Amino acid sequence: MTSSLEKAKQNPDSMKARILTAARRIFGEYGFHGTTTRMIAKAVDIDISTLYYHWGEKGDLYEAVICDINEGLRQKLIEVEKMIKGRPLAERIEIAVEEMADYLFANPEISNLTLFRYFTKTRHKSLLDFRVPEFISDIAYSMGLSTDRKNVPVDAKMKVLSIMNAIHNFVSGENFFRPMLKLDRESYIKEAKETLKFFNLSAFT
Amino acid sequence: MTSSLEKAKQNPDSMKARILTAARRIFGEYGFHGTTTRMIAKAVDIDISTLYYHWGEKGDLYEAVICDINEGLRQKLIEVEKMIKGRPLAERIEIAVEEMADYLFANPEISNLTLFRYFTKTRHKSLLDFRVPEFISDIAYSMGLSTDRKNVPVDAKMKVLSIMNAIHNFVSGENFFRPMLKLDRESYIKEAKETLKFFNLSAFT
DNA sequence: AGTGAGATCAATCAAATGATGGAAACAATC
DNA sequence: GATTGTTTCCATCATTTGATTGATCTCACT
Secondary structure (H helix, E strand, O other): OHHHHHHHHHOOOOHHHHHHHHHHHHHHHHHHHHOOHHHHHHHHOOOHHHHHHHHOOHHHHHHHHHHHHHHHHHHHHHHHHHHHOOOOHHHHHHHHHHHHHHHHHHOHHHHHHHHHHHHOOOOOOOOOOOHHHHHHHHHHHHOOOOOOOOOOOHHHHHHHHHHHHHHHHHHHOHHHHHHHHOOOHHHHHHHHHHHHHHHHHHHHO | OHHHHHHHHHOOOOHHHHHHHHHHHHHHHHHHHHOOHHHHHHHHOOOHHHHHHHHOOHHHHHHHHHHHHHHHHHHHHHHHHHHHOOOOHHHHHHHHHHHHHHHHHHOHHHHHHHHHHHHOOOOOOOOOOOHHHHHHHHHHHHOOOOOOOOOOOHHHHHHHHHHHHHHHHHHHOHHHHHHHHOOOHHHHHHHHHHHHHHHHHHHHO
16 A cells, blocks of 8 residues: 555656545545545546546545655654754754644645544544554654653653644644634744744743 | 524423434534434434424534534633632633533533534535634633733734643544553543643743 | 557446425324 | 324435446557
8 A cells, every 4th residue: 555655656747646636635625524536536637437446445545645644744753853953942842843834834634634533533444543653752752751762651742742733723723713813824824833832932941 | 593502402302402412422523524414313313304304404403513512612611711710820720721621521522523613624614603703812811811802912812722722632632642642531631631731831820 | 550558538336315295193272 | 082283204306425337548569
């Protein structure tokens, strides 16, 4: 499955990759049950059977999307970890917030799909959530919340969950919160970052 | 619509109320598109047409559910506001976290449905979100983040959103996070409260 | 030009789903 | 007990939706 996904990503113009990209966006907007295979096919402007030819059943495509966003998130976290290594904590927080927020605001499907998976039952078993625990532990270690990378205490994990979710919330909630606050996109992102820094700097420095 | 809803709530054993209760739970678990009218009817052990007789189309029932949880949330917020009035800030935060967390952990559909509405498109217009802005302003005022109840600055609203969402996240995410952290329910709730207090006390005292 | 593997589409299926009409059961009133 | 209004269920519809089949199309290779 992963190899099939990697193959698709190698050539972003390939039909398989184009379908995956559209599926990411639409699954992210409407969720698993809110998305129909026809909606995706229409977005790519292909027949529905072409979609099935490339990805098989809807659930498999959805899993591929989840793998894809998880992979992207993992890459980004590694990148950020390198950027902040060795710096003082306050700086680490500022950089991490800036980088993660920029990345997720540019790819809101990631936040959408992540929260979707956290919060809703799918009426369709999908059992691939190995990644999240690693992420959490890695971030906890990287933030100095644990000395042992492999054995992170529960309260540290809870804090990391809280932080990650807070970012996802602002990204995914933009369509709802921004009109409510009467802000343009740029200001909204700025305010979101400020708020995230406010809580994290207060808590950890 | 609201009067119809109130009438239904007056007698919790009435068919209309029983349907509403089941609908709350199931919409909360599976979301709008993930829920079928048949699932709700089955939960109440009635024929599907009985459901339609009482509530009309699916979208109307969903809206009634949203109104219902909003009303409950509003009541609870008023109650909490009374409890904390006049106390020092740290105490206010502790009490508010305890109370809201207990309330939402006891009624997780509220958090589920709230987050659902924030984060996902419904492929079906429903335009009743007046309540949220008031809530936010009220809480901001009540936390001393604004001197003017009617004119709360954006950054204060963002902080309140962050706080409310953090609670919702732990409640709605329980099914995902708790197995991951290998905690029993009681411990999980305790850890969630601790984490929420940690961030809020750090930030505001 | 002919061949064949892979890609695409039109047409279609079966099941699920939202919704309804009308008959029956029930309850209150006279 | 008949009458009337309400509630419930059975049967059924029309659409949507996930999925497949078989026929075409494309194009590299000969």
